[in-house]
Amino acid sequence: MKSSVVSRLALAGLVSSALIVSAQTPFQFPTANHALYEVGAELKFLAPTSPDRSWTTGSFGCVRTDGWQMHEGLDIRSLQHDRAGEPTDPVMATADGTVMYANTKAGLSNYGKYVVIRHIIDGIEIYSLYAHLSEVRTAVGKNVRAGEVIAIMGRTSNTSERIGKERAHVHFELNVFVNDNFSAWFRKNMPGERNDHGLWNGQNLDGLDPRDILLAEHDPVKKFNLATFIRSQTELCRVLVRATNFSYLKRYAPLVLKNPKADKEGVAGYEIALNYNAVPFALMPRAASEMKGASRITLLSVNEAENRAHPCRRLVIQKGTHWQLTEKGLHEVEMITY
């Protein structure tokens, strides 16, 4: 049922207001722009990178630099501005949660001023991120309600190319949290590089497609469940890792599968399925007798069609007839299991 129909029925007293879907869905739109649900109105919802480019450049995925650069969120277009043409849209929490991070120094990130909120939906921890803000109106540690104003849309970023007024937007992400030990991993593996945001560095948050989620939860037939949504990601590759104690296992216990053999013999490692954005969405414990290869990380399989469709994270590469993890791919798996 279209929301306008629901509203008319509600006005006529034919359905109770509880039936209006926006109050029932786990995630709400972070601004007043809801044009995602208008068929063919993609350009009303998303801001492309320039007027002559497709709306898809404002969507999630391998949509930048001819498909070779990842964009990990949605660029949701501004609906209101002041006399100087600056966006003034209130930005709202997508769900009930706790503010974990607020970067108020625009120059410290390509996200500019940004906020990260932690939510628990269907037993899964998910982190929403709102970027390029002009003003943060919340604070770390605050519990917020879905729809509560947390910031004002802006055009902040530390990149040399500024965000033009005509494409003012909030960059909105929904992420899994990769590792509690990220800061230590970063110091060890990125010597000399700055990490101004600790655990809230964008590298420690792996994005899911918020457009997919907002569309799926609006499906009138299939009931949306975040754990099921994550479990049904398409596999890019599968790796076997000789590690048994990393924070993702605890945080994302609903994604850990059962293996009676490993239960009986003891767990020697994990077989991990990753989607094209390196989100681990299924983790299978393995017994010592099931381990393969001598190295800490072994690539078990690659979904070649998926890699052709979404190659931009460059996690795997074909050498002759066999596939291997790239340095980036290895880094990702190390970061997850550190």
Ligand SMILES: [Zn+2]
């Ligand atoms: Zn963006």
